[in-house]
Amino acid sequence: MISTSTKASRKEWVGLGVLTVPALLVSMDLSVLFMAAPRISAELEPSAGQLLWIMDIYGFLMAGLLITMGTLGDRIGRRRLLMLGAAAFGGASLLAAVSTGPEMLILARALLGVGGATLAPSTLALIRNMFRDDVQRRTAVAVWTAAFGAGVPIGSIIGGLLVEHFWWGSVFLINIPVMALLLILAPLLLPEHSDPHPGRFDLLGAALSMAAILACIWGLKKLAEDGPAAWPFVAIAAGTAMGYLFVRRQRAAVQPLIDLRLFRRPAFSAAIGSNVVLTVASAGVSMLVVQHLQLVLGYRPFVAALWMVPMVGMTMAGIVVGTVIVRRLRPGFVIGAGLASAAVGFGLLTQLEADDTVGAILTGYSVLGFGMGMVITLAYNLVVATAPPRKAGAAAALNETGTELGGALGIAFLGSIATAVYERDITAALPADLPAGAADAVGSTLGEALGTAEQLPGHLAGPVVQAATTAFTNGINAAAVVGAGLLAVSAVVAAVALRGVRIDDDHSGGQGH
Missing domain, CATH: 4.10.860 (DNA Excision Repair, Uvrb; Chain A)
Structure with missing residues (x-):
């Protein structure tokens, strides 16, 4: 059993600060290009397909390699893999910054994805080994989770600032000094951990x-x-x-990449399941909220990114609350309450109307963020605490992979619901004398509808904009109904599945120590 009397020293807490920075950067690089995309399009002149690959290949490769890299870190050493990943991430960042064509930038983003896949599971697995005390480990995981969760909105904000004052490649240069510092500090502050009996790599x-x-x-x-x-x-x-x-x-397999027996443990499977469901719901609605801020309320992208800060703040508050109250309450109750809070946030979004102010959408979105914060830090903690220390990298990678899959599924699922409602409602609300060609364009997306309205005479433009924004908001309402139901059911399931789990239980069962 892991001793709860082994307290981390100052060295471990300073090491935690070192580990949170790459977690933040890996998350930031998912969104840092959002603001640079127009400049990249103008200077590198990529095709539509190439621009899509520039934006997406980083997340694709990172998601695809997480399990492999998490297991590899368990075998060759998590600090060693972290340093290899830092070197690759820094080198790829420099290559991206000086790219002279779309093909070169796509390659650089792919290499960044490979580096990112090594960093995320390695940092979380090292935290599992550095913090043996239950309370300290929960705090450390909460700090790591806050950094990782804040990366996407911070990436958009920093990307906007850099692009406004420098050239588009500057969004990548910020990675290089951080990775260089990590390479210097890691051997001094971070311990090395690996599986003593890894077997052959599959x-x-x-x-x-x-x-x-x-x-x-x-x-x-x-x-x-x-x-x-x-x-x-x-x-x-x-x-x-x-x-x-x-x-x-x-x-x-005798020596599998992933020990599937971990899923027999309620704490492990329920924690990963809760994280996936929450990501499905939150990723889908986040995409819709950003579009609402820009297209319905008319904020430019950088200002829309700034409006994400209150939601990030509420997520941090949820992380703190969840980390504190789990000392007195069982994790099943806290995770269930967090999922229920997120469901309430979705419930508020079901009442959103096209002419509401920004406060209306941010209220529901912030309540959702608070519930997310309560869940994600405990889910991550349960995943790494449940797995044997020698398999911490693979366990962390499984959770990260679930998050990536959940995000893609949420955007596809809830986005499809919102699109279907938009197409249904706008068709019935368009002016009868609208030209057929304009009606077809308006019925595709809200962005096309607003662009088409700018070309129409005044007596048609106003009704088209009203119909389009109302239809889009109705789509958000419908997606929020589905998200609220999904989270409410998950809250009950998680609370029941984790009812017998205590935060200080020995989930690892002493295996593999």
Whole structure:
């Protein structure tokens, strides 16, 4: 049993500060290009498909490699993999910053994804080994989670500031000094941990896991972007089949990449499940909220990113509250309460109207953020605490992979619901004398509707804008209804599944120590 009397020293807490910075940067790089995309389009002149790959290939490769890199870190040493990843991340950042063409930038973003896949599970796994005391580990995981969760909105804000004052490549240069500092401090402050009996590395299993995740995420993202089509469904089916083969191989392997027996533990499976469900709901609505701020309320992208700060603040508050009250309450109750709070936030968004002020949408979104904060830090903590220390990297990678899949599924699922409602409602609300060509364009997306309205005479433009913004808001309402129901059911399931789990239980059962 892990001793609860082994307190971390000042060195471990300083080391935690070192580990939170790469977690923040990995998350930031998912969004830092949002503000730079127009400049990149103007200077590098990528095709529409190339621009999409520039934006997406980082997240694709990171998601696909998380399981492989998490397991690799358990085998060769988490600090060693962290340092290799830091060097790769810094080098790829420099390559991205000086890219002279879209192909070069796509390659750099792909290398950044590879580096990012090494950093996220390594940092969380090292925290598992550095903080043996239950209370200290929860605090450390909460700090790490706050940094990782804040990265996406901070990335948008910093990206906007840099692009306004420098050239687009500056959004990548901020990574280089941080990674250099990590390479200097890691050997001084971070311990090395690895599995003493790793066995052979399963290359075929690693390939199957990567192919399954990449195929599923690509298919889900294409469904969200382009709507129903044959190839996305083929990709999802192929990814599911490869995932099935991967699971079969892991069950039969003597030294599997992932010990599937971990899912028999209620704390492990319920924590990952809660995190996935929350990500499904929050990712889908986040996409819609950002569009509402920009297209319905008329804020430019940088200002819209600033309006995300209150939600981030509420998420941090939820992390603090969840970390504190779990000392007195069982984690099942806290996670259930957090999911229920997030459901309430969705419930508020079901009442949103097109002419509401920014306060209306931020109120519901912030309540959702508070519930997210309560859940994610405890979910991460349960995942790493439940797994044997020698498998902490693989466990952390599983949770991160679930988050990536949940995000892609949420955008595709809730985005499709919102789109269907938009297309249904706008068709019935358009002026009868609107030209057929304009009606077709207006019925596609809100962005196209607003662009088309600018070309119409005044007596048509106003009704078209009103119809489009109302239809889009109705889509948010419908997606929020589904999200609220999903989270409410998950709150009950998590509370029941975790009812017998205490935060200071020995979940690892002493295996593998």
